[in-house]
Amino acid sequence: MKRRTVPWDLVLVALVAVAAWFVPEAMKALFGRASISYLSLVINALSLAVLALSWDMLARTGQLSLAHAAFYGLGAYTTALLLKHLAWPIWIGIPLGGVVAVGFAVLLGSLTLRLRAIYFAIATLAFAEVLKSLVHNLPTEFAGGNAGMNVAPLFRPQFVAGQMERWEVAFLRNEAYFYVYAGLLVATVLASIVLQRSRLRHAFIAxxxxxxxxxxxxxRPARVKLLAFAVSSLFVGMLGAVEAHRVGSVLPDQSFAVATTVLALVTPIFGGLYTTLGPIVGAIGLSSVQELLKRSLSEGYLIGYGLVLVLSILFMPRGVVGVIGRALRRRRTNAQRRAIAMAGGGAPDEGASEPGAPPEPPARPGGTA
Amino acid sequence: MTPLLRAIGLTKRFGGLAAVEDVSFDVAPGEIFAIIGPNGAGKTTVLNLLSGLLAPTSGRLELDGHDLTTRSTAERCHAGLGRAFQVVQPFPEMTVRDNVLVGALFGHPGVPRAEAERRADEALERTGLTALADVDAEELTLMQEKRLEIARALATQPRVLLLDEVMAGLRPAEARDAVQLVKGVRDGGVTVVFIEHVMPVVRDLADRVLVMDHGQVLTEGPYAEVVQDPRVIEAYLGKEGA
Amino acid sequence: MTEPALVVRGLEAGYGKIQVLWGVDLEVAAGSFLAVIGANGAGKTTLLRALTGLIPVRRGEVHALGRPLRGLSAAQIVRGRVGHVPEGRQLFPLMTVRENLDAGADYLPAARPRAERNRALVYELFPRLREREGQIAGTLSGGERQMVAIGRALMSDPKLLLVDEPSLGLSPALASDVFTALGQIASEGVTVVLVEQNVQRSLQLADQAVVLEHGAVRQRGTGAELLADPAVRAAYLSL
Structure with missing residues (x-):
């Protein structure tokens, strides 16, 4: 993202956010009752986008976290435990879920972020697994043990006879969740854009x-990585909390599922790493592919899904966004080559690529020649 | 004149092996100071001890009287130790200007953005890269990459610039350009410590030369003197009839 | 006259944007000992790396033992009985001396049957290694490690042995042992190409020698001729 006079990235976010406001009603008008399940699909895509984008924010520092499921689970369990044990307002569990995730990330990060990438990845995986078994073994009366806990929904729309049809209750519920997820994604996107526009972007790449x-x-690599880790876990912690309310329960194996981590890293890889747009494009692309395959292949759709992933990683190493970016850059590069030739300061070195220009013969050093 | 950079008994052991043993030297402000020696003499290890990529087993490092021995790489940079690498490592996803801007933004904590950009442009100017500012760093030729490597270090506004074999891989004509570039850096008020194995470059550039062999200081002095030293000749050519 | 063991014509090679060798020509008679000397950065190690397939040959021809090497991988080249003792020894630090030596033959079907005999030769050359057969290579001294590295290359049953800076980091006495061993290896009919910064000692051993400078051959002659040449000294110290 280049600094320009008009902040196009922010303008775009604002436009999309405004457009999103009308999405549920538009879907209702277009699809009627079917809009309920379409809205669910959109919510799943939004959730995946938050998951992927938050993971990417740490990946920008070159660190591969395999603990994303742990922070998702910490958020989910935070809100569930608050509801179970304290009579606090239902919404407070969501920001607190993020805060608890950040706390654990800072603890884990200050111990492990000095490690090089591969060791960090292994340490985070170990952390996630240890945390999962810890949650399994918490006293049942405190955290529900293997059976988990129920989590109250955020919204309970009431059926009003005569004013609406039965199915509209479910629609209202999904509509409300849509706004929560969209809001969370907008917040994540704004955080990502702020990072990308600040001097931290330079630090990340370096x-x-x-x-x-x-x-x-x-x-200061340790400090910058810790900051990225904290921001990353804040959003995935909040996502975990929101999801706990939507799903209605938390379970150790479901809230701390390795699959969450896998999705968090596969989606940005598919869409394009180290960008704001890439993880979102990846989330939209992957949830669409998954849904299409589910409908056409039913049982074996996971095989098809895996195939799409393998092929895309083979043929699009920088993701969907990278493919588009490369096409745009190709034009720029030719102009750059001319600038380099004009600037001098060393001819191109590969003699073979310059048949007209014989390489300078190795000169004799002064004094002895 | 009081020395700007002081290495006092720097020693680095890897396991039982002493890669650098009891190396001491002083560098005066405005000096160009060379560290030379045969392959494996420990030159790069000394440079890594200076810039903080390695922690010494014992010994002390001072910059302008301040003890830097236990400081991190970044803190040493903030204190005024800049470093350019032998194997040039530009950030390929960035333009030339952005590469240099990293040094300007982070070389000293709390530099405002506008000031950092001014420092970056100044470093580009001094290294002759202004025309290439908007080019992606991965498109540069080797000589241009070397210039970028020095520009990035200059953008951190160092008091002492550490150069690791910047002439490696350059053709003689390019090496002459690079010599001029380094002289220009010194004339701009930056003290230079460099390691180099292209001997004509050392001869043309260095005010003073430290010769190392087997991790230890062999001798120190002006170029013309040290190359006459029988111990230096022996280090480079091998012992007569050994 | 028999076919030369190594013929190099117009060899160019380098790393990425850096071209190091700018057209090297060499011819080494079978059974002779060639020393390649030159200042740091002249391209000596690059030359050996190009000859052993560790970096690609950009231009020119390389024939070793009558076979063109260009385009072959390092593994294919060593199968053609070209042994390489890399700079800095590069042993397997967690294996014993014996295991390191055997690794030189284990992956070469042609050398495996001769492993017993070659190991005995290595122990004869370096009796100290027999005493340390069971010791972990990472705990050896620098000189012993160099002996293992040379021994491991000999286990591949080479007819042409390329040795990179064996005296690097060794005390003069240990370096002397290593040089003596190289002379012995050559006298047993193995063609040796030695890259060295210890000019005195390698020129004394060599039948022929070349001085590399800026990636090309600057001077060539017998070892004794170059040893007497003041320009050789000048090339090193740029007086």
């Missing part, structure tokens, strides 16, 4: 490319 070089240029 650390990701080479931590030693970043260090000698004054970047």
């Amino acid at each position: 650390i990701r490319t080479n931590e030693d070089v970043a260090g000698v240029m004054g970047v």
Whole structure:
């Protein structure tokens, strides 16, 4: 994202947010009763986008977290435990879920972020698994043990006879959740854009490319990575809490599922890593592919899904956004080559690519020639 | 004159092996100071000890009287130690200007954005890269990459610039350009410490030369003197009849 | 006259944007000992890496033992009985001396049947290694590690042995042992190409020698001729 006079990225977010306001009603008008399940699909895509974008914010520093499920689960259990044990307002569990996730991320991060990428990844995976078994073994009366806990829904729309049809209750419920998820995604996107527009973007790329070089240029890698880890876990923690309310329950195996981590990293890879747009494009693309395959293949759709992922990683190493970006860049590159040739300061080095220009013969050093 | 950079008994052991042993030297402000020696003499290890990529087993490092021995790489940069690498490592996803801007933004904590951009442009100007500012760093030729490597370090506004074999891989004509570039950096008020194995470059550039062999200081002095030293000749050519 | 063991014509090679070798020509008679000397950065190690397939040959021809090497992988080249002792030894630190040596032959079907005999030769050359057969390589001294590295290359049953800076980081006494062993290897009919910064000692051992400078051959002659040449000294110290 280049700094320009008009902040196009923010304008775009505002436009999309305004447009989203009308989405549920438009769907209701278009599809009637079927809009309930369409809205569910959209909510799933929004949820995946938050998951993927929050994961990508840490990935920008070159760190591969395998603990995203843990922070999702921490958010979910925070809100569930608050509801069960304290009579606090239902909504407070969502921001607190994010805060608890951040707390654990800072703890884990300050211990492990000094490790190089692969060891960090292993440490986060271990953390996630330990946390899961810990939750399994919490006293049943406190956290429900293996059976988990019920979580009250955020919305209970009432059926009003005569004023609406039965199915409209379910629609109202989904409509309300749609706004919550859309709001969460907008918040995540804004955080991502703020990071990308700040000097931290430079620090992220520097650390990701080479931590030693970043260090000698004054970047404090440990600090920057910890910050990214905290922001990343804040949003996935809140997402976990919201999802707990929507699903209606928390269970150790469901709230801390490895599948959550897998989706969190596969989606940005598919859409395009290290960007705001990539994880969102990935979420839309992958949820559409999944739904289409489910309808056409039913039973074996997971095989098809896996195939799409493998092929896309093979042929689009920088994701969907990367493919589009490359097409745009190709034009720019030719102009750059001319600038380089004009600027001089060293001819192109590959003699083979410059048949007209014989390489300069190795000169004799002065004094002895 | 009081020294700007002081290494006092720097020692680095890997396991039982001493890669650098009891290396001491002073560098005066405005000096160009070379560290030379045969392959495996420990030159790069010394540079890594200076810039903080390695922690010394014992010894001390001072910049302008301040003890930097236990400081992190980033803190040393903030204190005024800049470093350019031998294997040039530009950030390929960034333009040339953005590469340099990293140094300007983070070289000293709390530099305002506008000031950082001014420092970046100044570093580009000094290294002759202004025309290439908007080019992606991965498109550069080797010589241009070397310039970028120095520009990034200059953007951190160092008091001492550490250069790791910047001439490696350059053709003689390009090496001459690079020598001029380094001289220009010094004339701009930056003290330079460099390691190099292209001997004509050392001869043309260095005010003073430290010769290392087997991790230890062999001798120190002006170029013309040290190359006459029988111990230096032996280190480079091998012992007569050994 | 028999076919030369190594013929190099117009060799160019390098790393990424850096071209190091700018047209190297060499011819090494079978059974002879060639020393390649030159200042740091002249391209000596790059030359060996190109010859052993560790980096690609960009231009030129390389024939070893009558076979063109260009385009072959490092594994294919070593199967053609070209042994390589890399700079910095590069042993398997957690394996014993014996295991490191055997690793030189284990992956080469042609060398495996001769492993017993070759191991005995290595122990004869470096009696110290027999004493340390069961010791973990990571705990050896620098000189012992160099002996293992040379021994491991000999286990591949080479007819042409390429050795990169064996004296690097060794005390003069240990370096001397290693050089003596290389001379012995050559006298047993193995063609040796030695890249060294210890000019005195390698020129004394060598039948022929070349001086590399800026990636090309600057001077060539017998070891004794170059040893007497003041320009060789100048090339090193740029007086």
